[in-house]
Amino acid sequence: MMTVPVRIGTRSSELALRQARQVAAQLDARGVPSELVEYTTLGDRILDRPLSAIGEKGLFTAELEADLLAGRIDCAVHSLKDLPTADPQGIIVVALLEREDPRDALVVRAGVDAHSLDTLPEGARVGTSSLRRRAQLQALRSDLEVCELRGNVGTRLRKLDEGQVDAALLAAAGLHRLGLADRIVAYLDAPEWLSAPGQGAIAVQGRADDEALLSTLSSLDHAPTRVAVTAERALLAALEGGCQVPIGAAVLEEPEYGTILHAVIVSLDGSSAVRGGYPVDHANPAASGIELARQLRAAGGAQILSEIR
Numbered sequence: 001m002m003t004v005p006v007r008i009g010t011r012s013s014e015l016a017l018r019q020a021r022q023v024a025a026q027l028d029a030r031g032v033p034s035e036l037v038e039y040t041t042l043g044d045r046i047l048d049r050p051l052s053a054i055g056e057k058g059l060f061t062a063e064l065e066a067d068l069l070a071g072r073i074d075c076a077v078h079s080l081k082d083l084p085t086a087d088p089q090g091i092i093v094v095a096l097l098e099r100e101d102p103r104d105a106l107v108v109r110a111g112v113d114a115h116s117l118d119t120l121p122e123g124a125r126v127g128t129s130s131l132r133r134r135a136q137l138q139a140l141r142s143d144l145e146v147c148e149l150r151g152n153v154g155t156r157l158r159k160l161d162e163g164q165v166d167a168a169l170l171a172a173a174g175l176h177r178l179g180l181a182d183r184i185v186a187y188l189d190a191p192e193w194l195s196a197p198g199q200g201a202i203a204v205q206g207r208a209d210d211e212a213l214l215s216t217l218s219s220l221d222h223a224p225t226r227v228a229v230t231a232e233r234a235l236l237a238a239l240e241g242g243c244q245v246p247i248g249a250a251v252l253e254e255p256e257y258g259t260i261l262h263a264v265i266v267s268l269d270g271s272s273a274v275r276g277g278y279p280v281d282h283a284n285p286a287a288s289g290i291e292l293a294r295q296l297r298a299a300g301g302a303q304i305l306s307e308i309r
């Protein structure tokens with residue numbers, strides 16, 4: 001049993017803090033003391049440019065990784081979808097907490113009478129900074145004006161309420177964790193709408209050689225979550241997509257078919273999309289992601305991706 005507190009690194013946004021506190025609470029339930037160490041990362045400081053235009057890797061993670069490797073913190077907590085698919089040298093995802101709702105959600109400002117994407121007024125301004133959300137929106141509703149909307153969840157909602165945009169797309173998980181579920185007017189369901197690979201899962205990173213930490217934290221790992229996000233992220237990695245490529249994915253439990261990985265590759269303007277599904281092998285979920293990636297490439301996904309790059 002560890003007696004010195006486990007030092008948990010986290011970004012200082014409200015959502016990041018709540019996620020880190022969730023890890024701390026699970027450790028506490030196992031009799032393990034911990035403390036939070038807060039960081040403001042490069043991605044938190046640059047707010048005047050679209051994320052897709054900054055183009056630096058690990059915008060929200062680099063400072064924490066450096067301190068993890070240097071031994072200044074014992075683990076780091078992130079939304080899994082913000083982590084690049086390849087683990088940094090010497091760092092692994094020690095635990096994945098049980099996934100929150102993985103769907104994207106629609107929020108609207110007061111005065112906009114809509115309860116779905118379909119019922120948004122013609123030409124409405126919809127905020128997002130995600131190319132994946134932008135592309136899928138344009139595919140469904142080419143009349144909408146997609147606007148860049150940056151900042152943490154609270155900032156985005158404030159900009160919405162101030163009228164910079166009429167509606168916004170956000171991760172349901174983030175809104176739920178912040179106690180803002182009442183702002184959601186519609187959940188966008190898979191497989192018609194696909195959110196980011198790994199969305200809704202909280203990842204705890206540790207040093208690969210930290211045996212004591214690994215044995216303490218491995219009991220926090222939620223097996224079904226790990227199966228699902230491993231398949232989704234293997235697909236993303238096989239398509240060489242980071243967060244800058246319009247690729248959506250979701251593992252669904254389907255009563256008739258079992259566990260199915262669904263994915264889509266969409267062109268930036270939404271004019272073409274290639275989608276598909278493939279069964280998930282629980283013993284080797286990554287193989288399912290790699291196979292579906294191959295199929296999507298062959299079905300026209302390679303063409304869409306080459307036009308984006």
Ligand SMILES: NCc1[nH]cc(CCC(=O)O)c1CC(=O)O
Pocket residue numbers: 079080081082153169170171173174198199200201202
């Ligand atoms: N890109 C920022 C980000 N990273 C993780 C979440 C939400 C929480 C999650 O996906 O687990 C969000 C907010 C959003 O996309 O609206």
